[in-house]
Amino acid sequence: MNAFIKKIQTALNDRGYGPLKVDGKDGPKTKKAVAAFQKDAGLEPDGLVGPLTENRLFREQLSVISMDGDGATPHFAKVEFACDCQGIYCDGFPAAMDLGLLLKLEALRNALNAPVVITSGLRCEIRNAEVGGIPGSRHCVGQAADLYAPGIDITRVASIAESLGLMTILYLEQGFVHCEV
Numbered sequence: 001m002n003a004f005i006k007k008i009q010t011a012l013n014d015r016g017y018g019p020l021k022v023d024g025k026d027g028p029k030t031k032k033a034v035a036a037f038q039k040d041a042g043l044e045p046d047g048l049v050g051p052l053t054e055n056r057l058f059r060e061q062l063s064v065i066s067m068d069g070d071g072a073t074p075h076f077a078k079v080e081f082a083c084d085c086q087g088i089y090c091d092g093f094p095a096a097m098d099l100g101l102l103l104k105l106e107a108l109r110n111a112l113n114a115p116v117v118i119t120s121g122l123r124c125e126i127r128n129a130e131v132g133g134i135p136g137s138r139h140c141v142g143q144a145a146d147l148y149a150p151g152i153d154i155t156r157v158a159s160i161a162e163s164l165g166l167m168t169i170l171y172l173e174q175g176f177v178h179c180e181v
């Protein structure tokens with residue numbers, strides 16, 4: 001028995017890639033479930049749990065929790081929206097994410113049927129100034145997120161976001177779209 005494999009099997013079951021027997025054996029069923037998760041996560045579906053897969057699996061495990069005010073949705077973990085000042089100026093969460101924005105991001109993710117990567121969510125005022133954000137940016141109050149969807153034309157992502165009621169600013173050259181409520 002392998003404790004690490006057990007942890008993986010439990011995480012896969014929690015995320016709906018089971019049912020797997022939590023026996024710590026890296027058998028074909030487990031490999032198949034790992035590959036299915038990797039495919040959905042936009043990773044190489046080789047069925048092997050490397051650092052990338054492990055990170056995604058356990059980071060995203062947080063997001064299995066329903067939308068109950070803890071800042072997580074079925075597809076996004078709270079940590080994905082953390083301020084990226086690396087804890088220098090804030091604890092990562094200078095504000096709560098706006099629930100309306102989270103719901104729309106979740107809808108966008110579902111409409112695209114593909115992973116959405118948040119490149120910037122919350123920002124403390126200092127970090128916002130550092131990255132050239134406007135003073136009082138919606139990023140500072142949890143009402144904006146910059147994002148892209150790997151492999152999907154960014155203009156398509158933006159137009160779907162607009163159709164879902166998000167206000168968008170397209171950063172074509174940088175390859176992301178700013179979405180806000």
Ligand SMILES: [Zn+2]
Pocket residue numbers: 083084085086087088089090091092094123124127
């Ligand atoms: Zn910060």
